[in-house]
Amino acid sequence: MAYHLLSPDVAGELGDGTVLDTSTHPPVVHQLEYVISAWFGSDLLESFPCFVVSAELGKALQESGFGSFELADMQLTVTPEAEELRQGMDVRELPEFVWLKIFGQAGVDDIGVDRRASLVVSDRALELLRRFDLDGCDIEDYQGT
Template sequence: MNYYEIEPLVAGELGKDTVMDPSVHPPVVSKLHFQFAGWHGDALVTAFPCFLVTEEAKRGLLAIGITGATFADAEVTISEDFHLVQPDVELPPFVWLKVDGKAGQDDFGISRTLNLVISERAFYVFDELLGLSSADFWRFDGDNR
C-alpha cells in the first residue's frame, strides 16, 4: 500500500481553552480548543500539534476501519477575523483526529519530521470529499531521509 506525507491547511490556532504539556516535543494535548481563522472547505485541517476532520470524514474513515487514530470531541470556535473575511461561511462539525499509529504501517501516523502520514485508502476518503484541496502532500518513502 502507498502512503502519503501530508501538510494540511493551517486553518487556525489552538485556542485559550486548550490544555497541553509543552515540556515535551511535540507537546501533548489533553483538551483541544481550536479557533478557526478561515476555512477553504478542507475536510482535514491542522494547528500544531493537532488535526481536525469533519464529521463526514470521520464517518468515511470509520467505515473503512482505519488504524492508527481515534476521534475525540474538540471545542471549535471562530475568530473575529473569520467573521470579517468569510461572513457567509458556515463550518461543518469538526472532531479531533488523535493520531497514535506508526507512519507507513497504520492508516495514520506521524513522520520523524512531525508531518502527518496517511495510507492510500485514507487518502481516498478525503479525496472523495474534495477534502484536501489546500493541503500539500507527497509520497511517503519511510523515515529514511
Template sequence: MRVNESVHPPEVSHFHHRFEGWLGDELLEVFPCFLVSSALANALEETRLVGFSLRDVEVSTSPEFQELYPGRALPEFRWLKITGKDRDADFWLTPDSRLEVSSRTLGILRKFKIAHAVIEAPAG
C-alpha cells in the first residue's frame, strides 16, 4: 500500500493486500480500505448505487496462507473506495471510519457471503 499517513484516515494511492488468512467473506475491511469480490462488485455496479468507486487491487498470499490453505484459490477482488459523504449516498464513512450503508445496499450485501461482518441497526 502506498499511504499518506499525514492525514487521518490515511490516504491510499496504491492498494496491495497480502492475505494471511481468509474466512470466505466477500466484503473485507483492511483499514483504511475495503475489498469486495468481483461478483459483489458487479452486483453493486449493476444496481447503480452511489457513494463508491471500484478500483484495481493487487492481491497476494503469504507463506502462512499457503500452508494453512494448500491449493485454495481466492476469488478476484476489487478495491471498494468509499466516496459518499453522508446518508444521501448508499455508502459513507462515519467520523470514526466505520462503513455505513443504505438499506438498499444492505439488501444487496446480504445476498453475498458476509458472515463475519458486524451489522448494527441504525441509531435513533
C-alpha cells in the first residue's frame, strides 16, 4: 500500500489557551486553542504539532473505521481579520472544527504521524480526504524516515 505525506494549510496558530509539554519533541498538547488568522475553506488544517478538521470530515473519518486517531474538543478563535478576509473572498461560512489527535504510525496505519509530527496517510485515507476541501494542502509520496 502506498502512503502520502500531507502538509495541510496553516490557517493560524496555537492560541494562549493551548496547554503543552515542551520537554519532548514534538511537544505533547494537552489542551488546544486554534486561532484562525486566514482561512480559505480547507477542511484540514495544521499548526505544529496539531491537526484540526471540520466536524463533517471528522465524522467521515470516524465512520471510515481507520482508527489510530480520536476527535477531541478544542477552542477555536477567529480573528476579525480572518473573518473579513473570508467574507471578502466569498469563502463559505466557517464550519465547526475538531481536534484530530493522531496515534497511528506513519507508513503503517491508515492515518499516522512520523517522528517529526508530519501527517502521513494511506491511499484509502487519501481517497476519503479528497472528498473534502483540501485547499492549501500539499500532497507528496511518502518515502519513510
